[in-house]
Amino acid sequence: PGTTVDFDFAGSSDLATQLTQGATADVFASADSAQMDTVAQAGLTVTKPVNFASNTLAIVTAPGDPKQIRSFADLAKPGLKVVVCQQPVPCGAATQRIEDNTRVHLNPVSEEPAVSDVLTKVISGEADAGLVYVTDARHAGSKVTTVTFPESAGAVNVYPIAVLKHSSQPALAQKFVDLVTGATGQQVLNQAGFARP
Secondary structure, eight states: OOOOOOOOOOOHHHHHHHHHTTOOOSEEEOSSHHHHHHHHHTTOBSSOOEEEEEEOEEEEESTTOTTOOOSSGGGGOTTOOEEEEOTTSHHHHHHHHHHHHHTOOOOOSEEESSHHHHHHHHHTTSOSEEEEEHHHHHHHGGGSEEEOOGGGGGGOEEEEEEEBTTOSOHHHHHHHHHHHHSHHHHHHHHHTTOBOO
């Protein structure tokens, strides 16, 4: 109570790069363990990362799904304008895992630095379909049609969080981590569409 939290949202790989190049923050939360590992291996965490949520990919299309996309394999249809996240952004890494697992290889018209950019391209009509997190699709509401697909279960992204070494308020940072991982934080995350870690 009475605490203001300032958030800096970006692709997890961008945030990890900023931290390893000297940016400071109190807490780092990543959309996958690989980016947290980068920060931890650089000696920038003071607490062991704790997993606080998980997320999977979904396909988003224009409302009503005018291109009739019913499966992950449909994203490989000739002439379909598909947009995905670039690697090493976690949503891009998850997309690559699904491609490898299914042997369905996409030919995206664009690879974006953040999942929000993928969503924007679909909403604006610049792309016919995109791969975003379930939570992003849910947040977009009626601006998109969401197509879930079973293969997404093979590429679940688990989200870790940790207090950072150069935190100006380490005790308060730990309280924030405790809030996120505790019952209240888990309820908020669940309402936003995140799954348990």
